[in-house]
Amino acid sequence: MIYSPADLEAKINLAISELDYKKEPLSLFEPIEYILSIGGKRLRPILAYMGTNLFSNDIDKTTYPALAIEIFHNFSLLHDDLMDNASIRRGEQTVHKKWNANTAVLSGDAMLIDAYNYITKVPSNVLSPILEVFTETAMQVCEGQQYDMDFETSLNVKESDYIKMIRLKTAVLLAASLKIGAILGGASNEDADKLYDFGINIGLAFQLKDDLLDVYGNTLSFGKEIGGDIVSNKKTFLLIKALENSNESDKATLKEWIVTERFDANTKINAVKKIYDGLNLELMTDKLIQKYYLAALNCLSEVDIPSDRKNELLIYTKDLMNREK
Amino acid sequence: MIYSPADLEAKINLAISELDYKKEPLSLFEPIEYILSIGGKRLRPILAYMGTNLFSNDIDKTTYPALAIEIFHNFSLLHDDLMDNASIRRGEQTVHKKWNANTAVLSGDAMLIDAYNYITKVPSNVLSPILEVFTETAMQVCEGQQYDMDFETSLNVKESDYIKMIRLKTAVLLAASLKIGAILGGASNEDADKLYDFGINIGLAFQLKDDLLDVYGNTLSFGKEIGGDIVSNKKTFLLIKALENSNESDKATLKEWIVTERFDANTKINAVKKIYDGLNLELMTDKLIQKYYLAALNCLSEVDIPSDRKNELLIYTKDLMNREK
Numbered sequence: 001m002i003y004s005p006a007d008l009e010a011k012i013n014l015a016i017s018e019l020d021y022k023k024e025p026l027s028l029f030e031p032i033e034y035i036l037s038i039g040g041k042r043l044r045p046i047l048a049y050m051g052t053n054l055f056s057n058d059i060d061k062t063t064y065p066a067l068a069i070e071i072f073h074n075f076s077l078l079h080d081d082l083m084d085n086a087s088i089r090r091g092e093q094t095v096h097k098k099w100n101a102n103t104a105v106l107s108g109d110a111m112l113i114d115a116y117n118y119i120t121k122v123p124s125n126v127l128s129p130i131l132e133v134f135t136e137t138a139m140q141v142c143e144g145q146q147y148d149m150d151f152e153t154s155l156n157v158k159e160s161d162y163i164k165m166i167r168l169k170t171a172v173l174l175a176a177s178l179k180i181g182a183i184l185g186g187a188s189n190e191d192a193d194k195l196y197d198f199g200i201n202i203g204l205a206f207q208l209k210d211d212l213l214d215v216y217g218n219t220l221s222f223g224k225e226i227g228g229d230i231v232s233n234k235k236t237f238l239l240i241k242a243l244e245n246s247n248e249s250d251k252a253t254l255k256e257w258i259v260t261e262r263f264d265a266n267t268k269i270n271a272v273k274k275i276y277d278g279l280n281l282e283l284m285t286d287k288l289i290q291k292y293y294l295a296a297l298n299c300l301s302e303v304d305i306p307s308d309r310k311n312e313l314l315i316y317t318k319d320l321m322n323r324e325k
Numbered sequence: 326m327i328y329s330p331a332d333l334e335a336k337i338n339l340a341i342s343e344l345d346y347k348k349e350p351l352s353l354f355e356p357i358e359y360i361l362s363i364g365g366k367r368l369r370p371i372l373a374y375m376g377t378n379l380f381s382n383d384i385d386k387t388t389y390p391a392l393a394i395e396i397f398h399n400f401s402l403l404h405d406d407l408m409d410n411a412s413i414r415r416g417e418q419t420v421h422k423k424w425n426a427n428t429a430v431l432s433g434d435a436m437l438i439d440a441y442n443y444i445t446k447v448p449s450n451v452l453s454p455i456l457e458v459f460t461e462t463a464m465q466v467c468e469g470q471q472y473d474m475d476f477e478t479s480l481n482v483k484e485s486d487y488i489k490m491i492r493l494k495t496a497v498l499l500a501a502s503l504k505i506g507a508i509l510g511g512a513s514n515e516d517a518d519k520l521y522d523f524g525i526n527i528g529l530a531f532q533l534k535d536d537l538l539d540v541y542g543n544t545l546s547f548g549k550e551i552g553g554d555i556v557s558n559k560k561t562f563l564l565i566k567a568l569e570n571s572n573e574s575d576k577a578t579l580k581e582w583i584v585t586e587r588f589d590a591n592t593k594i595n596a597v598k599k600i601y602d603g604l605n606l607e608l609m610t611d612k613l614i615q616k617y618y619l620a621a622l623n624c625l626s627e628v629d630i631p632s633d634r635k636n637e638l639l640i641y642t643k644d645l646m647n648r649e650k
Contacts, residue, residue, distance in 0.1 A: 027474075083430055106471055109434075110464060110468075112434065113467065135442050139435060145431060147350055150352055
């Protein structure tokens with residue numbers, strides 16, 4: 001049986017709702033329950049289940065590692081929001097705003113440990129390879145966050161630096177979710193690696209789409225406001241290309257906006273967007289997204305299973321690429 | 326062959342010096358190299374080695390988990406120092422003072438992940454039980470730190486609450502070090518558990534000794550200043566007993582000192598110490614230390630190996646109890 005994304009989302013949400021964080025000390029565990037309950041797309045657990053389901057009809061054994069991956073992902077959001085001093089996550093207060101910085105540090109630590117608690121519950125014959133992927137990936141996510149923070153204070157970030165950063169910060173965890181799922185499904189090493197490469201390319205396309213939607217997304221979308229990255233000077237693909245490709249006058253305008261501390265948000269968004277428009281960055285970014293998406297499809301085509309087993313994953317990732325928010 | 330603590334300290338220090346943290350992004354890994362290089366007693370790795378050495382002459386296989394435990398311990402110090410806003414650790418600047426808070430958060434996270442990287446390198450036949458001890462212990466250390474922070478804002482901490490807190494924050498990691506070492510040495514479950522209980526009692530005695538030394542220690546000691554816990558209102562065993570046992574007048578004096586924000590450190594230390602002296606807290610604390618130390622010896626006596634194999638561990642822990650700084 002092939003499960004749909006909706007089936008899998010329901011399955012992981014049920015598993016999350018059954019986690020027991022109502023225990024002492026409450027001040028440690030309540031923020032964990034909070035951040036896990038405020039939603040999200042559950043993209044990574046769904047990919048983990050799908051990775052298993054490509055090769056096997058028995059996906060129940062993937063629930064613990066899927067939980068581990070989702071808890072790890074939310075740990076990284078919790079600590080990233082603290083480091084970025086972000087106030088809102090998924091339309092709700094971030095943990096360090098709702099509680100305080102110390103709570104964000106320590107509850108985040110407890111989540112990382114709890115992620116290991118669940119990843120360790122995989123069958124013992126696959127424990128070593130799965131731990132290896134998980135730990136390597138977790139470290140890479142930290143490296144990606146460090147590069148992202150380092151880039152904040154630099155005006156000379158190159159496209160290749162940026163792609164490296166989003167590969168580490170975002171793509172590897174999507175890829176690892178698929179690979180861990182595949183290992184649990186009994187995939188060959190070759191197929192598991194092909195699926196990992198598929199995940200890397202989908203992850204890069206996914207993050208570039210995020211960058212694009214921040215500027216050119218549907219304004220009716222919720223959770224995030226349009227132009228948030230522009231307001232906060234986030235070094236997105238668009239800003240990096242704009243700093244690289246614009247003429248001296250536009251470059252000076254961009255740098256001026258970056259250092260200006262008091263401004264009207266809409267004025268800044270419109271001014272920066274005008275420069276992006278002049279450089280045709282919407283089209284350029286979309287082309288790069290298509291490049292990675294096609295590379296992903298190419299990797300998936302090489303996974304040695306009947307093509308009808310790949311349909312749900314293909315449709316799911318296509319929808320991710322075509323989302324408007 | 327039975328190794329001495331000095332042998333084992335040299336062995337773990339060599340292994341730490343060979344860790345490669347000279348890699349990109351430097352801003353992530355430099356603070357890790359820094360905190361691991363500024364020393365410490367290496368108590369936990371030495372206990373892990375000793376746990377193995379009780380049962381086996383081959384202690385090399387304990388190096389990776391000993392590294393994991395020491396990296397985990399230093400991760401917890403790094404994040405605790407951030408949460409406590411401490412400036413000095415082992416006579417050197419803390420990571421969040423030398424760099425900044427974000428560095429302390431993220432380099433700490435990377436250390437926790439790296440600890441898992443090394444704990445995972447144990448032989449596969451003992452991987453599951455060792456991961457279980459390690460993860461349970463890591464979570465307990467977080468719980469202990471949370472209780473410690475919760476106690477800061479409470480004047481009604483009971484002795485039993487305090488013992489529970491130091492068991493979680495300090496004792497379980499010493500106990501787990503011994504137990505993980507014992508598992509690697511091929512100990513029976515019963516012996517590994519007895520050694521764990523030995524470690525819990527030693528850990529409680531060790532922390533109470535720390536509390537005692539802060540007030541009644543040798544003033545020539547270095548790394549920590551005498552009276553630091555009094556100055557910072559730390560809820561040590563002595564302060565908790567003083568708040569519990571003193572008459573109304575002394576209790577009012579203590580509470581007054583706790584809320585006073587500007588004061589001469591020596592005046593405060595002397596005033597609080599006078600109350601401790603009047604309650605005979607040095608003797609009371611020392612008696613409790615002896616109680617836990619004797620309980621520890623009792624546990625060790627039940628470990629089913631020739632008693633001469635226990636000598637180094639006995640001497641080492643006795644020295645810990647009798648240290649004057």
